[in-house]
Amino acid sequence: MMNKKSVILLSGGLDSVVSLGTAKDDYNIELALTFNYGQKSAGKEISAAKKIADYYKVEHKVIEIPFLKQITKTSLVSSDIVPSKNLGTLESAGAVWVPNRNGLFLNIAASFADTYKFSHIIFGANKEEGQTFPDNTREFVNAVNESFKYSTLVRAKVEAPLINCDKNDIVNLALRYSVPLEMVRSCYNSGEKNCGTCESCRRLKSALEHNNAHNYIERLF
Helix, strand or coil: CCCCCEEEECCCCHHHHHHHHHHHHHHCEEEEEEEECCCCCHHHHHHHHHHHHHHCCCEEEEEECCHHHHCCCCCCCCCCCCCCCCCCCHHHHHHCCCCCHHHHHHHHHHHHHHHHCCCEEECCCCHHHHCCCHHHCHHHHHHHHHHHHHHCCCCCEEECCCCCCCHHHHHHHHHHCCCCHHHCCCCCCCCCCCCCCCHHHHHHHHHHHHCCCHHHHHHHC
């Protein structure tokens, strides 16, 4: 499979980090893209993603897309407190929804793929978040792939290695592949450590507890 050459969306969060750790060799991941769209956690995400990319010896680029903050009032970019209740509901998803975020990110990655002849784009979509976020579903991935047959000369293909996994499965994979979970930054907020109370943190903490990875809970929160 080493004739493949790939780019990955790397936020520094659990899903993207485990996607990198488990798919790096099979998909020959050479470039990691991290996006700054004015989210409160941008600085911490970029720092975490850079460390993780360095760990896996992958080139890292930060893409600035400030207009996205200007057209949304999501809690991820506003001064509002990120919701910490109603985990996995449409209400909680709506509060942190950024308009067409994953669609935009993947299209930007596709531009890199077309220029640098990357055959694949790796993306951390997963079954658990797909239950409330439509841009984390297999249907979304399939639709994007269909469009890339026409919008890229290389006919770049999106791969979501975690698409059938929930968070418990993802942490289990991380432990099996010795992914550096201590570097993960999954928090929606901007504190020094992962806050432990926002939806993303609660999903991560629950999965760590499920896998008896209590040592990481102490280090991350």
